[in-house]
Amino acid sequence: MSQSKAMTITEKIFALHTNKDFVQANDLVEAKVDIVLANDITGPIAIEEFEKIGLNSVFDKDRVVLVPDHFVPNKDIKSAIQAKTLRDFAKKQNLTHKFDVGTMGIEHALLPEKGIVTSGDLIIGADSHTCTYGALGAFSTGVGSTDVGCAMAAGNTWFKVPQSIKVIFNGKLNKYVTAKDLILHLIGDIGVDGALYKAIEFSGEVIRNMDMDGRFTICNMAIEAGAKNGIIEPDEITREYLKNRSIREPIFLKSDVDAKYERIIEYDVSKIEPTVSYPHLPENTHPISEAIKDNIKINQVVIGSCTNGRLEDIKMAAEIFKGRKVHPDVRAIVFPATQDIVLKSIELGYYQTLIEANVAISTPTCGPCLGGHCGILAPGEVCVSTTNRNFVGRMGDTTSKIYLASPYIAAASAIKGRIASVEEL
16 A cells, blocks of 8 residues: 655645655654744854854855844843854854844744745744744744754754644634634643644634734744644735745645644634633633632733734734723833834834833843843732743742733733733723
């Protein structure tokens, strides 16, 4: 009996980048990479490993991208040295894509916005949330700094082709239920290791009707379920986003109808409420109706990050803050993900709305998401955040607590002084 040649979109991308007609889950392959990415935390280590190899130049100056975003603008001397290491290396290597304060943004929003990543790509980054670019129909995954240093030299690296899990979202979203709620619901259902080293392929009518900002949010948090990558088949929404943006010709692939999946998970989204992830794991999810009953008082709200710092997220926040004020016991901070999002937020009046509500607005940076700067938590403080992780000490003191939620819930909570729904305002 002959073997089926049907492939998932993830397998097809690996076949394309290994010059093979067919690959399947669990194959070990050496694949060429389209983009190699690092930031100001992981980049200096990758550069050190690259220099150990002894080569004078990277494999392709157009395809190595360094984005200082975690501790930038620099918070101290050590972070300034890290950023300078990237700056000096980018200059020495004459890298095409140079970013710094004033031009940089949060890497996983910046690269799609600039068209540096595109459909059909194979992308590695020394940051776990590199999986974000799967929203474009690319295979993208986080790797270690040593792997990035070697890939900067060679232009390829090895992989085990992951098995795929298909997640289907059907039905009609309830009001104020967002992409963030869907991915939190999934993580709460299958757990933080529920898709360990698997590809999660998101599909269904809800995904097909979702804008790109929502798709980026969903793929961004695939890693929080343990996945190797998250991916969405490109469609007309993808094509429209990439038109006049992508700097390379996109390749649009889709899974074969008889492709093999490890399992298929289906959800009726009409049964999903706005969702809150309690400390100290993203899988510790609760519906907003339950969180309201728990009467959780808060000290800080953060809206931003590579998960929810895009224009649609700023729009959601502004919609809720319009004509209202942040609770006097709460600090509310908004972190737009790129300079372009800043400009558009100003043009659309979102900034004025936020400032009038007593919200502080930062320049693009990862900031407090990793306990970096611009919003560190003191002992015992509680934060509602649109970021992606709520581990012990993630945002500051080890006795502080982080609750993950959508921009709608974060903004409503900032106004009420406790975790709240929009309907309570």
